[in-house]
Amino acid sequence: MNRDKHISSAFDRDLETIQAQVVKMGGMVEAAITDAASALESRDEELAEEVRRRDKAIDQLEAQINEDAARLIALRAPTATDLRMVLAVMKIAASLERVADYAKNMAKRTHVLSQMPAIEGAGMALRRMSQAVDKMLQDALDSYIRRDAELAEDVRQRDLEVDQMYNALFREFLTHMMEDPRSITPCMHLHFIAKNVERMGDHATSIAEQVIYLVTGEMPDEARPKSNSVPDVIPGTGSEG
Amino acid sequence: MNRDKHISSAFDRDLETIQAQVVKMGGMVEAAITDAASALESRDEELAEEVRRRDKAIDQLEAQINEDAARLIALRAPTATDLRMVLAVMKIAASLERVADYAKNMAKRTHVLSQMPAIEGAGMALRRMSQAVDKMLQDALDSYIRRDAELAEDVRQRDLEVDQMYNALFREFLTHMMEDPRSITPCMHLHFIAKNVERMGDHATSIAEQVIYLVTGEMPDEARPKSNSVPDVIPGTGSEG
Numbered sequence: 001m002n003r004d005k006h007i008s009s010a011f012d013r014d015l016e017t018i019q020a021q022v023v024k025m026g027g028m029v030e031a032a033i034t035d036a037a038s039a040l041e042s043r044d045e046e047l048a049e050e051v052r053r054r055d056k057a058i059d060q061l062e063a064q065i066n067e068d069a070a071r072l073i074a075l076r077a078p079t080a081t082d083l084r085m086v087l088a089v090m091k092i093a094a095s096l097e098r099v100a101d102y103a104k105n106m107a108k109r110t111h112v113l114s115q116m117p118a119i120e121g122a123g124m125a126l127r128r129m130s131q132a133v134d135k136m137l138q139d140a141l142d143s144y145i146r147r148d149a150e151l152a153e154d155v156r157q158r159d160l161e162v163d164q165m166y167n168a169l170f171r172e173f174l175t176h177m178m179e180d181p182r183s184i185t186p187c188m189h190l191h192f193i194a195k196n197v198e199r200m201g202d203h204a205t206s207i208a209e210q211v212i213y214l215v216t217g218e219m220p221d222e223a224r225p226k227s228n229s230v231p232d233v234i235p236g237t238g239s240e241g
Numbered sequence: 242m243n244r245d246k247h248i249s250s251a252f253d254r255d256l257e258t259i260q261a262q263v264v265k266m267g268g269m270v271e272a273a274i275t276d277a278a279s280a281l282e283s284r285d286e287e288l289a290e291e292v293r294r295r296d297k298a299i300d301q302l303e304a305q306i307n308e309d310a311a312r313l314i315a316l317r318a319p320t321a322t323d324l325r326m327v328l329a330v331m332k333i334a335a336s337l338e339r340v341a342d343y344a345k346n347m348a349k350r351t352h353v354l355s356q357m358p359a360i361e362g363a364g365m366a367l368r369r370m371s372q373a374v375d376k377m378l379q380d381a382l383d384s385y386i387r388r389d390a391e392l393a394e395d396v397r398q399r400d401l402e403v404d405q406m407y408n409a410l411f412r413e414f415l416t417h418m419m420e421d422p423r424s425i426t427p428c429m430h431l432h433f434i435a436k437n438v439e440r441m442g443d444h445a446t447s448i449a450e451q452v453i454y455l456v457t458g459e460m461p462d463e464a465r466p467k468s469n470s471v472p473d474v475i476p477g478t479g480s481e482g
Contacts, residue, residue: 063460070324077318083311094335174429178422185415191429192436 026141032103037130041123048110055104062097095203102196116186136204149215155208162201169194267382273344278371282364289351296345303338336444343437357427377445390456396449403442410435
């Protein structure tokens, strides 16, 4: 019994170390979102370049987390419940890594977009959407650290708002493109960014769902609020203008 | 010693069962790609609906694989090398699940696109691109079953061709949109599908990289051939027409 106890504590200590890395990774990813969105809005190519450079460190941290988690499993042979926690940590790190990839992609497009006519209001709208997603991510990670299923559920609900922001932007870009052919190429890129920010929200939601699973033992997948991810708008042929 | 041997065989048997599930899942995902692309080209809404329906079974199979893999780890306490194989199986299942999601998204857009003017040649080009990705996925899974790093490396190289197909399509859609505003909305959807097919190729490549890692112990990440994922084209303002 004592030995079990001892093994359990060692496991907890190891898991906490990994969790601290996830928190660190979360901070880096949040900074990537904020900086990428701000670089895009102010056409700050230097900041965008920095976001791209920093992505490597995020990737390395994810690899480290995976390695440490695998070593923890191999070393401590955790029980089914403990194992679930280790697998959750790996899934959360994977979600964070993909969010960072989207931020990096946004930073890449900043360079391309800086050489094109600006689309009024788009940078600000995307930064606002990014802020909402950043807050979702923060709260998802908070809910993870505190094992707070209620906060996690709140994050899930907020994903719907981000989806709505995306749908509104999609329509706005279409209108721009139909009014002025010169806006087609920049709007294609901006639309991509909007979709990627919407996907960041999906990943924050995945993290929240992992938390709900850890706390309640049930995956809330079925009831997940989801606006249609394919905007069903079929506008006319420029008559909106 | 004998006991170790016994434990090891039980592990192998369990792993093979999980691998068989992954192969089954691979077949379902390949069918989803093929059917989604064919439904899109022939505007077959019924087939598209079937692809969407079948996605649920793919999700369930991934959940089953994860559960079985977790149970295997908990039960057999595998060595570091064996553990690496179980984690790889989980990563491969996750990649397959995401490919299926993209196929489902393509199927969703079929309904939307069927109500819009057709863009000449787009359906065929996307089906061809899907075929290339389908073949990559097949070979990636083959390379996994046979632990064939050479075939896996070949899959990685082919990802570049898919990236080039995507870039060519991107340019084509831009030209259409600039020539005719009525093509803007369908081209936005088609462009999304093209990007998603390109992402399927990225996931097939991830699977191939897992195989290389399993066989050689090294992740080939750095040398990965990658054309710029943000097309750098800045066409004029319709002068292409």
